[in-house]
Amino acid sequence: MRALCWEGVDDLRVTExxxxxxxxxxDVVLRVSLSSACGSDLHILNGYLPTMREGDVIGHEFxxxxxxxxxxxxxxxVGDRVVVPSFVGCGNCAYCADDLWSLCDNTNPxxxxxxxxxxxxxxxxxxxxxxxxxxxxxxxEYVRVPHADTNCFHVPDELDDQQALFASDxxxxxxxxxxxxxxxxxxxxxxxxxxxVGLMAQESAALMGAERVIAIDxxxxxxxxxxxHAGAExxxxxxxxxxxxxxxxxxGRGPDACIDAVGMEAHGTGVAHAYDRAKQRLRLxxxxxxxxxxxxxACRKGGTLSVLGVYGVMDKFPLGVAVNKGxxxxxxxxxxxxxxxxxxxxxxxxxxxxxxxxxxxxxxAESPEGYDLFKHKEDGCVRPVFRP
Amino acid sequence: xxxxxxxxxxxxxxxxxxxxxxxGARLAVAVVGGAxxxxxxxxxxAGGAALAAAGGWLLxxxxxxxxxxxxxxxxxxxxxxxxxxxxxxxxxxxxxERWRDPDELDRLLAGFADVRAAGEDRQRWTVAEPLGRPVxxxxxxxxxxxxxxxxxxxxxxxxxxxxxxxxxxxxxxxxGTEVTLRxxxxxxxxxxxxxxxxxxxxxxxxxxxxxxRRCRSLAEAGETPTLDGNPSGRGRGDRL
Numbered sequence: 001m002r003a004l005c006w007e008g009v010d011d012l013r014v015t016e017x018x019x020x021x022x023x024x025x026x027d028v029v030l031r032v033s034l035s036s037a038c039g040s041d042l043h044i045l046n047g048y049l050p051t052m053r054e055g056d057v058i059g060h061e062f063x064x065x066x067x068x069x070x071x072x073x074x075x076x077x078v079g080d081r082v083v084v085p086s087f088v089g090c091g092n093c094a095y096c097a098d099d100l101w102s103l104c105d106n107t108n109p110x111x112x113x114x115x116x117x118x119x120x121x122x123x124x125x126x127x128x129x130x131x132x133x134x135x136x137x138x139x140x141e142y143v144r145v146p147h148a149d150t151n152c153f154h155v156p157d158e159l160d161d162q163q164a165l166f167a168s169d170x171x172x173x174x175x176x177x178x179x180x181x182x183x184x185x186x187x188x189x190x191x192x193x194x195x196x197v198g199l200m201a202q203e204s205a206a207l208m209g210a211e212r213v214i215a216i217d218x219x220x221x222x223x224x225x226x227x228x229h230a231g232a233e234x235x236x237x238x239x240x241x242x243x244x245x246x247x248x249x250x251x252g253r254g255p256d257a258c259i260d261a262v263g264m265e266a267h268g269t270g271v272a273h274a275y276d277r278a279k280q281r282l283r284l285x286x287x288x289x290x291x292x293x294x295x296x297x298a299c300r301k302g303g304t305l306s307v308l309g310v311y312g313v314m315d316k317f318p319l320g321v322a323v324n325k326g327x328x329x330x331x332x333x334x335x336x337x338x339x340x341x342x343x344x345x346x347x348x349x350x351x352x353x354x355x356x357x358x359x360x361x362x363x364x365a366e367s368p369e370g371y372d373l374f375k376h377k378e379d380g381c382v383r384p385v386f387r388p
Numbered sequence: 389x390x391x392x393x394x395x396x397x398x399x400x401x402x403x404x405x406x407x408x409x410x411x412g413a414r415l416a417v418a419v420v421g422g423a424x425x426x427x428x429x430x431x432x433x434a435g436g437a438a439l440a441a442a443g444g445w446l447l448x449x450x451x452x453x454x455x456x457x458x459x460x461x462x463x464x465x466x467x468x469x470x471x472x473x474x475x476x477x478x479x480x481x482x483x484x485e486r487w488r489d490p491d492e493l494d495r496l497l498a499g500f501a502d503v504r505a506a507g508e509d510r511q512r513w514t515v516a517e518p519l520g521r522p523v524x525x526x527x528x529x530x531x532x533x534x535x536x537x538x539x540x541x542x543x544x545x546x547x548x549x550x551x552x553x554x555x556x557x558x559x560x561x562x563x564g565t566e567v568t569l570r571x572x573x574x575x576x577x578x579x580x581x582x583x584x585x586x587x588x589x590x591x592x593x594x595x596x597x598x599x600x601r602r603c604r605s606l607a608e609a610g611e612t613p614t615l616d617g618n619p620s621g622r623g624r625g626d627r628l
Contacts, residue, residue, distance in 0.1 A: 005621040018624040024611045055621025072610075090609035094477055094563060106605040109613040112594045124613060136619045146613065 002388065003057040003140035004367045009047035012368045017057060020136060020144035025072035028148040030084065034165045035062040035138040036358070036385045037367075037374050039195045040310045043264060044129065045375060048312065051113060051130040058127040059139030059386075060086040061169035063161060066152070067142060075149045082152035083344075084145055085336025086169045087123040088133065091150035095123075102333035107146060108133045122333065139367055141388040153340045156348050162355035165385060166196065167343045171354050172336040173308055174200025174261065175343060180306040180330035181257035183208045190214040190246055190255035190298065191232075192291040194222035196357045196383050197308055198261035202230035203352055205259075214255065216242055216291075218267065221380040229356060237294075246298040254300035262291035263309025289314050296321045307331035360384040468584070470592040471570040474600040478607040480556035480565045481535045486603065487554050488538060496602050500588070500595055503527075511540070515588055523547050523587060548587050549574040567603060569596050 003017045020029050038061050043049045063083040066076055076082065089096045093105035104123035108114065111121030113131045124146075127137015136143065145151055155164040174197045181189060189205040191198050194217035202213045215226035216235045226232040235245050247254055267273065273290050292307065296318060299305055305327050322329055346352045359382045362370045370384030476483060486492045490511050494503040497513075506512045506526060514524040525546035531539035531553065539553040551572045559566045571592060573584050584592040605612045617624055 001619070003619065003621075007621070013621075015621050017619040017621055018617075020619050021617045023614055023616045026611065053620075053622070057620055088613075090605070092477070092608045092610075093604075094475070097477075106601075106609040107613050109615050111601055112597055115597065133613070134615050134618065140619070144618075147609070 001141035002364055003136070004059065004364065004386070005054075006044060006052055006056045006058050007054050010045060012045070012058070012371055014365055014367060015055075017055075017136075017140070020140075020142050022068055022070045023144070024146060025070040026147050026149065027070045028066050028073055028076055028145050028152065029068040030062075030064040030082070030143050030145050030152075031067040032062050032138055032140060032143055032388050033064040033081070034161045034358075034361075034385050034387055035059045035140075035364075036165055036168070036170070036196075036383050037061075037371055038169055038383075039197065040128070040263070041371070042375055043310055045371065046265065048264060049129050051110075053130060056127070056130075056134075057136040057140050059137035059143075060126040060128050061165065062126075062138035062143065063155065063164050063168060064143070066148075069148065073148045076152045080152070081155045081164075083155055083164045083167045083340065084151050084153070085172060085334070085340060086128075087125050087333060087336060088135070088146050089123060089150050089337050090147050096150070096337075099335060099338040100332070101335040101337045103335075110134050125333075139364065139386055141364070150337065153337075153344065156344060159344065159347055160355070162358045162361075162385070163347050163353055164344065166200070166354040166357055166383075167336075167340050167347075169334065169336065170196035170357060170383070171200045171204075171343050172339040173197045173334040174202075175204040175339050176332065176334050177201040177259045177261065177306045177308040178204040178208055178210075179339075180332075181205065181208075181210075181259065181304050183210050183257065185209060186211050187256040188212045188214065188250050188253075189257045189259065190216065190295070191226075191259045191261055192216045192295055193261035193309075194219065194226045195261065198259075199225055199229060199357065199382070200354060201259045201261050201308065202226055202232050203354075205257075206230050206232075207346070207352060214246065214249065216294075219377055222382065225356065225382065242294050243298045250300070254298050254303065256300055257304040257306060258295035258299040259306045260292050260295050260309045264289070264311045264314070289316060293318060293321075296325075296327065299325065299327055302326045302328075304328045304330060308334075357383045358385045362386055364388040468574075468592065469570060469572045470596050471568060472593065472596045472600060473566055473568040474604050475559045475563055475566050476604045476607050477564040480558065483556055483565055483567055483603065483607060484535045484538070486607065488532070488534075492606075495606065496599050498602070499598065500590060510543075513542075525550075527552075548584075567600060569600050571596055 001017060001019050002014055005013055005015050007013050022029055041058060044052055044058060066078050066080045066082060069076060069078060087102040088107040089101040089104045090106040095103040095105055102123050107124040108121045110130050110133060114121040124133025124135055126135045178201050183205060187210050189210045191202045194215050202215050205213050213230050213232040214235060215223060215232040216237055217223050218236055218238045223234040223236060226234055235242055295305055359380055360370060360373060362384055364386045367386045370386060373379055373381040374384050490503050490505040497503055501513045501515050504512045509529040511527045512524060513527050526543040527540040528543055530541045531537055535556060537555045541551045542549050553570050555568045557566045584590050602612050
């Protein structure tokens with residue numbers, strides 16, 4: 001089959017690779033209908049996440065049609081149209097039972113690679129480094145999905161592919177980030193980042209009853225999307241001091257909850273950003289954390305800091321800010337399986353429709369160009385999606 | 389083995405994943421952990437990742453101190469003991485049965501050793517892919533407390549005398565069972581160095597971790613996660 005392979009920093013190529021097959025009896029092989037690029041892929045593209053290997057198939061946000069089922073699969077049949085969360089859950093361990101799916105104990109074949117760094121191993125994920133499982137990704141004609149009964153969610157007939165696609169990753173991630181904020185009437189929620197995850201977090205916060213949502217980015221077309229789809233107020237961080245502006249707009253309190261939907265390659269302004277950038281360039285550290293630091297300073301005392309961005313081992317996390325301000329910090333990789341059914345319901349009931357994130361639909365053959373658009377944020381690109 | 393937690397019978401590829409992680413931990417003894425981590429990360433490849441993992445453990449161990457000395461009387465002074473634990477959502481009795489059955493044990497230790505019954509309380513253990521010549525020994529079950537503990541000791545004549553023990557204890561609340569696996573290698577002839585690595589080419593911490601993880605995955609999920617047949621630009625399968 002054809003697949004998009006990582007061949008090195010800034011080097012993606014569509015090549016011929018073997019077809020995946022059912023290996024374990026609960027596996028299915030999915031014929032991919034749509035697969036989306038994700039902001040977290042940029043960390044791989046830019047070489048900031050270790051344990052990638054030349055030839056790895058990337059992509060972890062996808063939906064498609066079941067092509068082959070293992071003999072122990074019960075709830076999924078050939079021909080079913082399904083959407084699949086990025087993290088593989090087994091459905092039976094303590095973490096899956098607690099709805100903490102990205103922490104599954106039994107789906108990372110390379111757990112011993114992760115343990116020395118994290119002290120534990122996470123669930124496996126498709127197309128996202130060997131430490132995170134090494135599973136082939138979804139930017140391909142076919143992808144193997146383990147524990148299919150747990151990980152495949154049927155797409156209602158009235159939804160088209162793009163409406164279902166983002167229930168795989170961007171939306172459950174953003175939704176979880178808003179869920180972490182325990183939003184109450186009158187709450188002001190600020191979201192750093194207006195990419196796919198940020199926009200989903202903003203819209204989900206509004207859906208959960210936030211009185212005001214404030215979106216922070218620098219790209220006019222993305223800020224416009226935040227206004228249009230989430231009813232958000234916007235801040236262009238290149239024009240104002242974000243922390244001052246947020247305090248000013250919230251009666252001096254600061255937002256009740258701050259969501260970081262940016263992660264380890266934050267852009268910023270000023271000295272702190274220049275310092276981060278220089279260190280990251282020299283590979284002296286992996287993370288640029290300006291968005292996270294702003295969120296900590298801006299958040300109201302006693303408020304919630306919800307961290308969705310992908311980080312490595314960030315070395316300048318000003319913990320004293322969080323401690324002295326009594327912040328509640330909540331974070332995780334997305335627990336998609338907890339949210340997917342209700343997300344699909346939201347679309348079916350017309351309450352939310354994330355398909356506008358797919359600004360560019362391309363054939364798989366043009367996926368390297370799609371990533372190029374995405375990385376450089378050209379042509380208003382929020383998410384390129386690929387149709388094999 | 390009960391029907392409820394029945395493991396898959398070994399079919400094509402299914403569950404034949406033990407070499408993963410372990411083969412990645414095979415390395416030369418002379419290299420130190422820090423250099424491995426650096427080299428592994430610099431290589432940015434799965435082989436490099438494996439080096440980094442092994443190096444990470446070695447580094448961790450060198451900081452923590454070498455394998456803790458065993459408390460057992462009469463053990464050689466440079467015997468090396470590694471002990472780790474996992475919590476499994478299954479009963480102690482069910483888990484005991486898994487470790488007591490040689491076929492199941494063969495599955496748990498896949499990638500390190502093949503285990504075959506050789507009598508009521510004896511087994512033949514053959515190391516799967518050692519660095520040098522094949523290594524095999526007879527192991528005798530020297531402790532057998534149903535639902536509580538098992539111990540295997542190599543019989544005299546083993547290249548590297550070794551001892552394995554597993555204990556089962558109820559976890560607090562309804563969390564299942566804490567399974568603690570301890571292995572001890574006695575370096576041959578009192579030689580300095582890491583017996584597990586010099587003879588078997590494995591990092592003991594990784595070996596113990598893999599066995600415990602396989603135990604948990606088989607008991608809870610009925611299968612072990614695998615990259616067998618995994619497609620990439622390098623071909624099929626993706627062993628580290």
